Amino acid sequence: MIWLAIAIELILLVPAVLICIVMFKLLLVKGYRDYPPFVPSFGQTKKMEYQRLFEVLQQSTSKLKVLDPGCGTADLIIRLAKQFPQHQFVGIEWNKGLYKIAKLKSNRIDNVEILCQDMFDYSFADTDIIVCFLMEPLMEKLGRKIKSEGKSGLVVYSNTFKIPNLELKEKILTRKFLLFGNLYIYKL
Numbered sequence: 001m002i003w004l005a006i007a008i009e010l011i012l013l014v015p016a017v018l019i020c021i022v023m024f025k026l027l028l029v030k031g032y033r034d035y036p037p038f039v040p041s042f043g044q045t046k047k048m049e050y051q052r053l054f055e056v057l058q059q060s061t062s063k064l065k066v067l068d069p070g071c072g073t074a075d076l077i078i079r080l081a082k083q084f085p086q087h088q089f090v091g092i093e094w095n096k097g098l099y100k101i102a103k104l105k106s107n108r109i110d111n112v113e114i115l116c117q118d119m120f121d122y123s124f125a126d127t128d129i130i131v132c133f134l135m136e137p138l139m140e141k142l143g144r145k146i147k148s149e150g151k152s153g154l155v156v157y158s159n160t161f162k163i164p165n166l167e168l169k170e171k172i173l174t175r176k177f178l179l180f181g182n183l184y185i186y187k188l
C-alpha cells in the first residue's frame with residue numbers, strides 16, 4: 001500500500017516539478033521568454049478549441065487548410081486530420097525532437113504535413129484556419145504576419161494569448177486559475 005502511495009505521489013510530483021522549472025525559466029531567462037518553449041496545451045481551452053474546429057470542419061463543403069504554427073507534437077491537428085481526411089493540415093515546429101515525434105505520429109496520415117522550420121519563413125497566404133498556442137513575445141509579430149499575408153476570411157484560434165494588433169471577434173472564457181486559459185478568435 002505504501003508503495004502505491006509513493007508511486008502516485010511521484011506521478012503527481014514529476015509534472016509539477018517540470019511545470020515549476022518552465023515557470024522559473026520564463027521568469028528568469030529572457031531568451032527563453034522570447035522563444036516560446038514546448039508547453040503542451042491541455043484542459044478546457046484545448047477541448048473548446050477542438051470542438052470549435054470540429055464543427056467548422058464538419059460544416060465546410062470546401063477543402064480547408066488548417067495551419068498550426070509551433071505545433072509541438074501536433075496532437076490537435078493529427079486528431080482532426082484523422083477525422084477529416086477531406087481537409088488539409090500543416091504543422092510547423094522548429095524544435096527537431098518535437099518535429100520528429102510529430103512526424104512519426106503522422107507518418108501514415110496523408111492529409112498531414114509536418115515541417116521543421118521557423119514559422120515566420122512560411123507563407124500564411126493560402127491558409128483558411130490558424131490554430132496556435134504560442135506566447136506573449138511572439139504574438140505581435142504573428143499578428144503583423146497574419147495581417148500582411150492572410151487572406152480575407154482567415155480565422156485564427158489562439159489558445160491563452162491575445163494577438164494585440166488584430167481585432168478580436170470572440171473570446172471564450174475558460175481560465176479559472178493560474179496562467180493558462182481562454183480562447184481568442186480573430187477573423188480577417
Ligand SMILES: C[S@@+](CC[C@H](N)C(=O)[O-])C[C@H]1O[C@@H](n2cnc3c(N)ncnc32)[C@H](O)[C@@H]1O
Pocket residue numbers: 035036037038039040041068069070071072073074092093094095098117118119120132133134135
Ligand atoms: C507552447 S508550445 C505549444 C505546442 C502545441 N501547439 C500545443 O498546443 O501543445 C509552442 C511551440 O512553438 C514552437 N515554436 C516557437 N517559436 C517557433 C518558431 N518561430 N517556429 C516554429 N516553431 C516555434 C516551440 O518549439 C514549441 O514547441
